[in-house]
Amino acid sequence: AQKVTQAQTEISVVEKEDVTLDCVYETRDTTYYLFWYKQPPSGELVFLIRRNSFDEQNEISGRYSWNFQKSTSSFNFTITASQVVDSAVYFCALKSNTGKLIFGQGTTLQVKP
Amino acid sequence: DAGVIQSPRHEVTEMGQEVTLRCKPISGHNSLFWYRQTMMRGLELLIYFNNNVPIDDSGMPEDRFSAKMPNASFSTLKIQPSEPRDSAVYFCASSRGQGEPYEQYFGPGTRLTVT
Numbered sequence: 001a002q003k004v005t006q007a008q009t010e011i012s013v014v015e016k017e018d019v020t021l022d023c024v025y026e027t028r029d030t031t032y033y034l035f036w037y038k039q040p041p042s043g044e045l046v047f048l049i050r051r052n053s054f055d056e057q058n059e060i061s062g063r064y065s066w067n068f069q070k071s072t073s074s075f076n077f078t079i080t081a082s083q084v085v086d087s088a089v090y091f092c093a094l095k096s097n098t099g100k101l102i103f104g105q106g107t108t109l110q111v112k113p
Numbered sequence: 114d115a116g117v118i119q120s121p122r123h124e125v126t127e128m129g130q131e132v133t134l135r136c137k138p139i140s141g142h143n144s145l146f147w148y149r150q151t152m153m154r155g156l157e158l159l160i161y162f163n164n165n166v167p168i169d170d171s172g173m174p175e176d177r178f179s180a181k182m183p184n185a186s187f188s189t190l191k192i193q194p195s196e197p198r199d200s201a202v203y204f205c206a207s208s209r210g211q212g213e214p215y216e217q218y219f220g221p222g223t224r225l226t227v228t
Contacts, residue, residue: 033214045204045219052214091156099144100169101217103156 002027004094006104013082014112021077021107023092029053034068034075035093035101045091051075082111115139117220119205125226131193134223137186138207146217147180147190148204156204162188195227 003026013019025034036048049059051068059066063080079086092104118137126132138145146161160170162182170180177196182188192199202224206217 035216037219043202043224044221045206047216047218050214050216095214098169099161099163100158101146102158105155 002094002096002102004092004102004104006092006107008107010108012110012112015084016081018078018080019082019109021090023075023077023104025073025075025094027094027096029096033095035095036077037091037093039089039091084111084113087111117205117207117218119220119223121223122221123224125228126195127228128196129194131191132195132225134190134203136188136205136220139218142207142209143185144208145182145188146206148206149201150204151201197227200225200227
């Protein structure tokens with residue numbers, strides 16, 4: 001069975017704090033892909049990053065960074081120096097070769113000024 | 114470039130009525146996905162198409178739901194008859210491939226309220 005767990009339901013931080021959103025996944029596939037999406041209060045889902053199972057390099061994009069650890073089946077997302085505009089629901093997702101995207105339940109991040 | 118287009122953005126209907134949601138995927142994308150988002154169940158995949166052919170409809174809740182993709186640029190999700198428990202945000206998404214690792218791009222969603 002495939003599953004994505006985002007154990008943190010809600011996180012609240014003060015602006016400029018760093019925050020890490022956890023994602024743990026389960027799959028028996030040897031090839032799979034992991035994604036993060038952002039859903040701001042306006043409601044749309046915005047793609048942030050894709051990572052395949054063969055590439056364990058961490059990635060940094062501006063204030064965002066992702067840590068993929070195959071040994072622990074985790075794909076965590078860190079926002080450095082958070083801003084109010086980062087307030088959103090963040091979803092981690094797993095995609096297998098069948099094409100289906102399995103989403104976690106999401107983590108609601110609130111960044112207070 | 115235009116993203117995924119969904120219509121209507123909001124729909125309010127009475128129980129028992131037929132509801133049709135529409136989606137235009139990004140040009141050149143050959144996979145299309147319909148999702149439903151509720152507080153209780155989160156984001157659920159209902160059905161997806163590859164090259165206009167339904168690949169997996171195991172997420173469709175029941176026979177009241179049906180989806181079609183008559184061509185590469187248009188898809189519909191129909192609920193007949195609608196029930197209050199169908200109230201949710203319905204998202205359409207498209208991507209360049211099925212098994213490939215291409216990300217899915219989502220439309221703005223249709224917020225459906227069934228009274």
